[in-house]
Amino acid sequence: MAFIYDQHFEHLLRRAGFGARPDELDVYRRMAFPEAVDSLINYDRIIDDVDTKIAQPGYAQVAAPGRVFSPNTVITDAQQRWLFRMVHTNRPLQEKMTLFWHNHFATAYTKLAGATSPAEATRYMAARPSEDPGGVRGQIEMLRDNALGNFQTLLVEIAKDTAMLIWLDGRTNTRAMPQENFGREVMELFTMGVGHYTEADVYAAARVFTGWNLTRVGGNAPYLTFFYNAGQHDTGAKAFTFPIYPDGSKTIAARAGAGGMQDGLDFIAALARSPNTAAYLARKLYRFFISEFGEIDEGFVKRVSATYFQSGYNMRAVMREVLMSQQFWDERNRYTRYSWPAEFAVRAIKDVGWRGLSLNDARVALGNMGQVLFDPPDVAGWEAGQSWFSTGAMLSRMNFASALAGNQKFELARTAADHAASPQELLAWVLDALKTAPLTPGVTADLLDYLGATGPWTGSTTQIQNKVAGVVHLVAGMPEYQFV
Numbered sequence: 001m002a003f004i005y006d007q008h009f010e011h012l013l014r015r016a017g018f019g020a021r022p023d024e025l026d027v028y029r030r031m032a033f034p035e036a037v038d039s040l041i042n043y044d045r046i047i048d049d050v051d052t053k054i055a056q057p058g059y060a061q062v063a064a065p066g067r068v069f070s071p072n073t074v075i076t077d078a079q080q081r082w083l084f085r086m087v088h089t090n091r092p093l094q095e096k097m098t099l100f101w102h103n104h105f106a107t108a109y110t111k112l113a114g115a116t117s118p119a120e121a122t123r124y125m126a127a128r129p130s131e132d133p134g135g136v137r138g139q140i141e142m143l144r145d146n147a148l149g150n151f152q153t154l155l156v157e158i159a160k161d162t163a164m165l166i167w168l169d170g171r172t173n174t175r176a177m178p179q180e181n182f183g184r185e186v187m188e189l190f191t192m193g194v195g196h197y198t199e200a201d202v203y204a205a206a207r208v209f210t211g212w213n214l215t216r217v218g219g220n221a222p223y224l225t226f227f228y229n230a231g232q233h234d235t236g237a238k239a240f241t242f243p244i245y246p247d248g249s250k251t252i253a254a255r256a257g258a259g260g261m262q263d264g265l266d267f268i269a270a271l272a273r274s275p276n277t278a279a280y281l282a283r284k285l286y287r288f289f290i291s292e293f294g295e296i297d298e299g300f301v302k303r304v305s306a307t308y309f310q311s312g313y314n315m316r317a318v319m320r321e322v323l324m325s326q327q328f329w330d331e332r333n334r335y336t337r338y339s340w341p342a343e344f345a346v347r348a349i350k351d352v353g354w355r356g357l358s359l360n361d362a363r364v365a366l367g368n369m370g371q372v373l374f375d376p377p378d379v380a381g382w383e384a385g386q387s388w389f390s391t392g393a394m395l396s397r398m399n400f401a402s403a404l405a406g407n408q409k410f411e412l413a414r415t416a417a418d419h420a421a422s423p424q425e426l427l428a429w430v431l432d433a434l435k436t437a438p439l440t441p442g443v444t445a446d447l448l449d450y451l452g453a454t455g456p457w458t459g460s461t462t463q464i465q466n467k468v469a470g471v472v473h474l475v476a477g478m479p480e481y482q483f484v
Contacts, residue, residue, distance in 0.1 A: 006025070009028050009036065010025070011334050015289050015484060016037075016092060016093045016323060017092025017093060017095070017096055018086050018087070018095070018343055018347050019346065019347035019350045019351060021087075021088075021350045024090075024092070033329075037324055040093040041316055041319055043090075043148075047090075050084070050088050050089045050090070050091075054069070054081065054084055060083075060088070060354035060359050061358045061359065062077070062359050062360065064077055071128075072131050072138075073122050074118075075121070076360070078125065078373075079373045080360055081126075083342070083345070083359045083366075083373075087346055087354060087359075093148075094144060097143075097148060097315075099342060101147065101154070102140060102143060102374075103382055103384075105139075106376040106379055106382075107139055107161075107163045108376055108377070109121050109122070111166070112163055116224070120223065122138075123136045123138060124136070124139065124162045124166070124224070125138045125374045126138040126139075126140050126374065129141070133218075136162075136223050136225075139158075139162075142157055142161060147315070148314075148315045149314075149315060150313050151308070151313040151315055152269060152313050155186070155190065155268045155271065155272060158190070159182070159264060160226040162214060162223075162224050162226065164182070165212070165214050165224075165226065166214070167379075168185060170212055171213050171214040173209055173210050173213065174229075174232040175207075175234040178206035178207050178234065180205075180206040182205075183205025184202045184205070187201065187202070187205065190271075191276075191277040192271065192277050192280060193280040196276045197241070197242065200240075200241065201241055201242070204238040204239060204240055205267060207263075208252065209264050210233050210234040211230060211233035211261070212226070212228060212264055213228070215227035228260075230257035230258050230261075231257060235255055235260060236254050237253055238251065239252075240252075242270070242274065244266060244270040245266070246273070252266055272313050278304075278305035278308040281308065282301040285319075286304075287384075288337070290322075290333055291336035292384070303325070304325075307320075335436075335438075337483060338385050338386055338388055338483060339483060339484045341366045341371035341393075342366060342373065344369070344397060344400075344482060345366055348434075348481075349362065351433055351476070352405060352408050352472055353408040353411050355411050356407060357407050362400070365396060368392075368396035369393050369396045369397055370382070370390070371388075389482065394482075397477060398473075398477035401472075402473045402477065404473075404476070405476065408469070408472075409465060409468075409469040412469055413464045413465040413469075416430075416468045420459045420468075422457060423451035426451060426464070427447055427451060427471065430468070430472055431475065434476055436475065436480040436481045436483075437483050438480070443480070447471060447474060450470065450471060451467055
């Protein structure tokens with residue numbers, strides 16, 4: 001019974017987090033399931049001091065050769081800091097939702113760096129306001145702050161976000177030349193989805209956001225920030241093919257430039273209010289938290305959509321509905337999501353160990369697997385699912401598993417010593433540490449053959465050192481470990 005109970009919590013922490021460190025599992029297994037879900041969702045009750053652990057003994061290491069570690073201005077450092085948070089945070093759902101929103105509102109550092117500078121682009125993507133000389137809050141910090149907040153508020157924040165205004169060219173959106181990129185994507189990718197708007201709606205949406213531009217401020221550390229430019233706002237009426245107001249009106253009336261920012265706020269409110277938005281989010285949450293296999297359960301979509309509206313677009317309430325749903329706990333939906341590279345790497349680090357591990361090595365490995373944090377390939381984000389597993393990407397995962405196991409070889413051997421009376425016992429210990437989708441008898445037999453390939457089992461220190469890292473590499477690199 002305890003084994004089944006642990007399986008439930010392991011499933012919860014793989015999906016609502018990045019797997020479970022041993023100390024995490026110990027904490028959650030003392031709770032009832034509703035209490036555990038409540039703890040994950042109400043993470044703001046837990047002190048967020050994880051960044052203070054960077055460079056402290058007992059934690060994964062970060063690398064900044066020859067200079068000060070600067071995640072607010074150096075993108076490789078920002079990537080390492082986020083990986084550090086994923087591994088060591090006590091707020092796993094906050095980081096998981098931040099990753100979800102990063103893909104949902106996909107914005108790429110590379111374009112920002114080309115339009116400004118590498119240091120400035122990193123500020124707009126990753127800066128913490130408490131550490132930035134101008135108080136800049138990077139997009140990822142904004143997403144983290146709003147990870148389970150109000151969705152309408154999140155839409156307003158993303159529409160005013162400096163990185164997004166550069167990424168989708170909003171800073172050039174003027175009344176003489178309305179820029180359509182954000183107007184299109186806010187409907188197609190961020191809210192209602194394909195098929196629920198027309199090209200005329202795209203042009204009208206572009207006009208709505210005219211004047212939502214940027215201005216440069218600050219003295220010693222100047223930066224771009226949102227600026228509503230009343231003189232560049234299109235003051236005419238904007239007509240849509242779907243309701244903008246609760247009374248069913250489809251037209252935003254003409255407004256003077258001074259009050260024209262309200263056009264955008266009214267439009268965002270209409271998108272948040274749309275039943276298509278609720279269903280679009282519910283389906284996306286199903287694929288991310290429930291299953292990528294088979295058809296989406298429409299009963300789930302209806303219940304999550306209802307919660308979205310009943311709560312006033314509150315994502316905390318929505319995620320409680322997701323994590324408490326019958327579909328989430330259905331055993332048939334375990335290991336039915338292909339892990340993203342960040343999920344795979346962080347889970348492996350949690351399972352295998354991090355003593356002496358440089359997260360810079362993990363950062364590089366993620367890029368080889370097909371995911372560069374802060375730099376999705378386009379506005380649609382990463383193409384998830386089975387597409388993560390090209391031959392080259394899978395080889396990169398296996399190489400990372402090998403490097404991680406080798407890095408932790410002596411620590412693994414030390415911990416495994418009490419579980420190495422036989423190859424069977426050692427394998428059981430490894431499989432308990434690295435949970436996988438069910439293995440076939442043939443795969444288990446192959447792993448045992450590996451352990452016994454060099455002669456009779458003695459359980460000596462040398463034999464354990466030689467074998468445990470190898471079998472950990474094999475398990476973490478096998479297809480069954482790539483599912484969450």
